[in-house]
Amino acid sequence: MPGMRPTSLKHTVTHPLARMLPIQREQAQVYRLGEKNPPADEMRNHAPMWEVVNVILNSLGSTRVRVNVQRNFTLMGLTASSSVLTALGGFRAQLYDMKKQLRMADRGQLVSNLAGNMGTTPGAPIFLREPWNFDEPDSQVLVIVQNMEKAQNSIQLVMYGQVLRFNDPTPGFQEFPGGIVSSLGR
């Protein structure tokens, strides 16, 4: 039908970095970027960040960890490692955006299905096809971790992303919990 737009994305929130990720081999091939300038576009003045969650769990133990992410943290990838990883599965983990009250999986994912690391051959992190922005003030990530092994397990889950510089001078950027970041913005 002329003029019909059955798949309009007009009201779809699209992250500015989404178009930087490739269509194929999305897990590993994220290097052909820079189709625009600057590459980071609205996220210039951000810097890479690795938010690390370390837990040591006893046999079949579980725990919850709250991570206070930095300003405008944008989750782009995950890596994970487990000191014990047998056929039992290593560990399960589930992420939850506390501020937006959104869970990122309906139940815990086994580490082998959640994220990889670069120590195996071949090894790779997992990249989100569209980055997830923790843009609410005082955002928190709740990480629920369950050890699947019958032995003590040293677990590390890493959230790779971008954060706004804490001393960013751009006028108008709000410092949590609501102040201006720098004097230039006053």
Place this chain on the structure above:
Amino acid sequence: MSANGMGVIYGDPAQMPSPSAQGADDQFERQFFNYVLDIAVVGNAVQSPLGFQVLSDADFELWWLIASRTSNLLKLLWKEAATGRDFISTTASVVAGATTFNGINIDNFAGTALATAAFPLAVPYILPANRSYTFLFTDTSGATNTVQLVLSGFKLWPRPKVGS
């Protein structure tokens, strides 16, 4: 033109990307360059430092992190001197059994090119000329851990303007 070669139709002119967002030249020539850092971390060393400074001739645009190590029982932290930024941190709440935070497991940070395990920064980061950085390595293998860390990217050379 979108990344997959398919055209994009903008119903609302206000939604059209700016010229810079459509791929305008940023006036830099990019020279492929690697900063190569070698260190032999003594067994059981705690936060053994390795510093490096970006060369003064050009800013460096970091795209890939590549690393090899003897043992994977190695953690690292990465700090930027001028800003005090910690690229690797934890703000996790109190966790049973957790000890002093010594950083990210190296295998969660970068791997070798041979294993197609280099870590791509999804957004490149510019390391300004002359700026100093420090890596802090913590070994738990008990033996000397030989590490090579490669920061791979481009030197940014400003392109002379035609007619100037």
